[in-house]
Amino acid sequence: MxxxxxxxxxxxxxxxxxxxxYDDGGVTRTVTSNTVQVRxxxxxxxxxxxxxxxxxxxxxxxxxxxxxxxNSGNGPEAFALEVITAVAGNAFDAALDSIAVDSNGNGxxxxxxxxxxxxxxxxxxxxxxxxxxLFVIVTVPEGVxxxxxxxxxxxxxxxxxxxxxxxxxxxxxxxxxxxxxxxxGGTATVTGQMVASASTISLVKWATVTNPFGGSTAxxxxxxxxxxxxTVSGSATVDDLVINDAVPANTRYVANSLTLESAPxxxxxxxxxxxxxxxxxRVALGSVPSGTSRTVTFAVLIxx
Numbered sequence: 001m002x003x004x005x006x007x008x009x010x011x012x013x014x015x016x017x018x019x020x021x022y023d024d025g026g027v028t029r030t031v032t033s034n035t036v037q038v039r040x041x042x043x044x045x046x047x048x049x050x051x052x053x054x055x056x057x058x059x060x061x062x063x064x065x066x067x068x069x070x071n072s073g074n075g076p077e078a079f080a081l082e083v084i085t086a087v088a089g090n091a092f093d094a095a096l097d098s099i100a101v102d103s104n105g106n107g108x109x110x111x112x113x114x115x116x117x118x119x120x121x122x123x124x125x126x127x128x129x130x131x132x133x134l135f136v137i138v139t140v141p142e143g144v145x146x147x148x149x150x151x152x153x154x155x156x157x158x159x160x161x162x163x164x165x166x167x168x169x170x171x172x173x174x175x176x177x178x179x180x181x182x183x184x185g186g187t188a189t190v191t192g193q194m195v196a197s198a199s200t201i202s203l204v205k206w207a208t209v210t211n212p213f214g215g216s217t218a219x220x221x222x223x224x225x226x227x228x229x230x231t232v233s234g235s236a237t238v239d240d241l242v243i244n245d246a247v248p249a250n251t252r253y254v255a256n257s258l259t260l261e262s263a264p265x266x267x268x269x270x271x272x273x274x275x276x277x278x279x280x281x282r283v284a285l286g287s288v289p290s291g292t293s294r295t296v297t298f299a300v301l302i303x304x
Contacts, residue, residue: 010042011175012073040175042075044158045182048190049105051133055149055193058140059236060095064109065192069156071126073182075174077158081121083136084153091148092196094138097115104132109135122159143284146198146234151191158186199234200291201241220304223254224274230285233294241285243296251300253278258298260285 008014018033020168051066071119086093099121100114114135117123123132136152161169163181173179211222218224228245232238247253258265258274265274265283274283276298283296 007043007128008040009174010040010073010179012040014038014040020138022297024199027111031298039175039177040074041168041177042077042160043073043182044077044160044162044169044186045073045154046070046079046158046178046186046188047075047184047187048154048156049240050190050192052192053277055073057197059193059197060140060142060144062137062139063094063108063194065138065152065266066107066109066192067134067136067154067192068131069123069126069134069154069188070131071128073158074128075179076125076127076130077160077178078125079116079156080159081123082155082157084155085138085149085150087153088206092141092144092150094140094194095153097137097139098270100137105133107133109137111169125131140194140196144196144198146196146199146200146236148196150194151194152194153189153191160186162186166244168171186287197234199211199232199237199238202231202233202239204229204231205245220302222302223299224248224302225250225257225297225299227295227297229293229295232288232290234290237287237289239287241262241288242293243283243285243294245298246280247278247300250303252303253281254299254301257295258283260296261294262297262302264290 001261015035015037017035021028021030027269047070051068069079082098083096085096098116100116103114126132160172162180162185165181165183165185167181169179173278205228209216209218210223211219213218215296228243253276256267258276260273265272267276281298285294
């Protein structure tokens with residue numbers, strides 16, 4: 001199949017002159033018509049698409065959605081941008097921070113490098129067929145439930161004007177031609193999706209008692225062994241998880257009794273995940289995946 005023709009550039013003049021030949025007593029003669037000129041109007045057309053491969057998995061805080069805006073008209077055009085975060089059906093609404101352009105063309109948002117568009121946000125003029133990658137930076141609120149979904153809508157509108165298909169903007173097109181709204185009315189709408197990934201921590205503590213008499217009565221001189229289990233539920237890994245516990249009054253910490261997952265920890269700070277003193281214990285668990293738990297134990301002696 002032949003390649004599709006490119007649209008005629010906006011503002012050019014198409015000229016056409018007709019010609020007729022005839023026989024005049026054995027002499028071939030030619031006559032031409034007047035020349036008709038038609039200036040090509042500028043078609044206002046825009047397309048938009050999400051560049052994310054699927055719903056973004058997000059957590060509370062700043063997040064970046066990527067979009068592509070394309071000038072599908074036949075002349076240079078800038079596009080006014082609007083971001084809608086309160087979309088019907090959202091389980092949560094993110095807050096818009098800014099819109100940035102992919103200044104270095106690498107497809108990744110680089111703070112301080114990619115130019116943030118001032119409000120009201122308008123792209124630079126794009127040539128016919130030109131595209132612009134845009135980053136929409138939003139903030140996901142705290143306390144979003146695991147698996148909650150949210151949409152963010154980007155609307156791109158021709159800066160020259162929008163309206164029903166065929167709406168004419170006199171002399172507003174390239175080269176002084178008229179501009180005319182295409183089938184989309186000079187507007188494109190696209191939606192990016194987010195799904196929240198969150199986790200909760202449950203902390204359960206228990207105690208067992210042993211005394212010098214071989215029983216479990218909590219008498220002076222008895223040892224209390226405390227167990228603390230931290231369980232992560234949800235779909236997100238939690239970072240920098242730390243368990244702290246104070247040594248109870250009327251007891252004293254049993255030196256070198258601290259363990260993590262039954263493995264002994266030293267009381268000194270800095271040489272492993274744990275540290276202990278006469279006043280408290282502390283165990284740094286680091287990153288803990290969802291669906292897993294960590295158990296810490298330590299012992300104290302009831303004062304006698």
